[in-house]
Amino acid sequence: MVSSAVALRRIVQRYAPPLLAVVVAVAVWASATGDIGVPSPLPGAVVLLIALGSAWAAGTIRTRRWPLFLAAAVGWLVLAASAAGVLASYQAGLRLRGRQLAGYLAGAAVALAGGVLVGLAVGGVRRITTATSGNVLLLAACLVGLPLVFGLWVRARQDTLAALRDRAERLEREQEARADRARAEERTRIAREMHDVVAHRVSLMVVHAGALEVTAVDPGTVEAAALIRTTGREALTDLREVLGVLRQAGPAVTPERGLDAVDELIGESRAAGLRVTRQDEGVPAALPATLGRTAYRVVREALTNARKHAADAETTVCLRYLPDGLEVLVRSGPSEGGSTLPGAGQGLLGLRERVELLGGRLEAAPVDGGFLVRALIPLAGAA
Template sequence: MASTTVTARRALQRYASLLLAVTVAGAVYASASGDIGVRSPLPGVVTVVLAVASGWATGAVRTRRWPLFLVAAVGWLVLAAAAAGVVASYQAGARLRGRPLAGYLAGAAAVLAGGVLVGQQVGGVRQITTATTGNVLLLAVCLVGFPLLFGLWIRARRDTLAALRDRTERLEREREAHADRVRAEERTRIAREMHDVVAHRVSLMVVHAGALEVTTTDPATTEAAALIRTTGRQALTDLREVLGVLRQGEAAVVPERGLDALDELIGESRTAGLRVSRQDVGVPTALPATLGRTAYRVVREALTNVRKHAADAETIVRLRYLPDGLEVVVRNGPSVAGPELPGSGQGLLGLRERVELLGGRLEATPIDGGFLVRALIPLAGAA
């Protein structure tokens, strides 16, 4: 039932101008023939021409008003037909303001006065209808007054709705701006808390590692302390970049490494004790920067998980260059070492979203007692 009503309303809105034009043309012809007005003694061709002109002017009033005003005046003076005049008065109230509206009222008064003169000359029913004082006042009210007031009311309602829409849009923009400010303040608060807590503890770790590096006499301990100190400083640098994003807003971008830093990443993992080897399959080609950064992130996240869960396992990093993309595979064997570090799995979830944004696929699954991370990243998504 509701769909039928909506369909009927849309059809009415679509054909409203045509329907009104046909109605006005029919009313003008009926008025001239005496069915709903004063019968005109003029030839029928004159009646048909004025009826068609009235219908056309009514249909074209959205783009041109003066034809309707003209045929309304001619129709009243020649045929005493009021249909076009009623529509013209409504349009004047709905669309005219200031001097144009005053000009229309002056013109309407002149046309009514001219109708009185014509009625007196023609005599008979025409004189009684259009030239007597009572009928002239009634015609002025019905032909000009009521339609004009209705048009003014429609215009005022339309202006009020437009003002309400503007106010709603302004309030919505203000609400969004307020939400942006709240988010910015929250980002700043998070950044401050992260700096106070995380950066402080990492700094202590770096200081203690540096002290251990200086005081110990064991070469292995010295090397491990140096690695901890270097890694901690890099962590502080990365943390500052992340905090900069939180402070500056979402538009800021943290500079990320690409495939050109992959050997350095693997070297750091080897220094940390992982047994990592790299394999390149296919002919290396120039890749988009976005693809390179995503591939680097895949390898970094996979090696981080290996350090957490299988630090003693043999690990292979394989890049396979394809005609339409890049396949990144990080696979580690089974681990026989001690307890694993806890993990939330959020890294792989974020990584999957990052790969899928480029139109690729990410697979992360246990295999033969170890673990496999495979990402297929197309060139088209990163271009």
């Protein structure tokens, strides 16, 4: 419905000027021949010239006004033709303001008075039509008053709609500003809570791990404490970066790791006690940065889940280079059970959305007593 109205409005705006010119020309000619007005004794060539001039003035009203006002005065004084005068009065109400409108009214009064004088001089039907007091008042109302009032009403309506649009846009901008402030306040609140709670606890963990590393006698305990301390410090560094992003008012761009950091991920998992091997299949090629970051996230999430739920199982990371993309497989073998770390279960959901945004697909399901995470990321979606 809205598109149809817009299309109709465009058609009207495009074809209204030539159509209006034709209507004015026909009306002036019909008035001079006596079909809708007073018959004129002037030659047909003169009538045709006035009709064509009135048509041209009506067709150019969007760019200039004075030709139409002149054509209205000439048409009324020479032929007693009212078509151009009605259109001129409407355009005056629609476009003129202040002194310009007062000047038009004065000009219209002069033209009507001139029409009275011409009617008195010509006599006959012209005198009865344009020079009698009752007809003069009626003509003034029909030629000037009513079209002028209608033009003023249309202009007032346009001004009201423009004011409403401006108000709506201003309210929308204010609402967006309030939403931005609310988001900024919420980000700041989240950052503060994360700093007060998470950072504090991780700092305590690092401190206690450092103390245990210094005081412990058993080499295995010392190594585990050093790993906990190093991992805790890295977690604090990552947490500071996240807090910095949350505290920023605008969108922030933080560098993310790609495929070149997969070996580092595997090394961290091995240091944590996970048995991980890597396999590459196909011919390695330069891949888009978006694809590399997504593949890195798949491997990171899969290894994190393996450490949580199958720390004693063998895990294989396979990167399969395909002609049209990259396939990432992370398979965990059967686990003997034992303690597992709690998880929210949202990591794979977010990861699936990220992969699907690139036109790929992600599968995560138990396989042969273990667990398989498989992501197929096409080059087309990451380009």
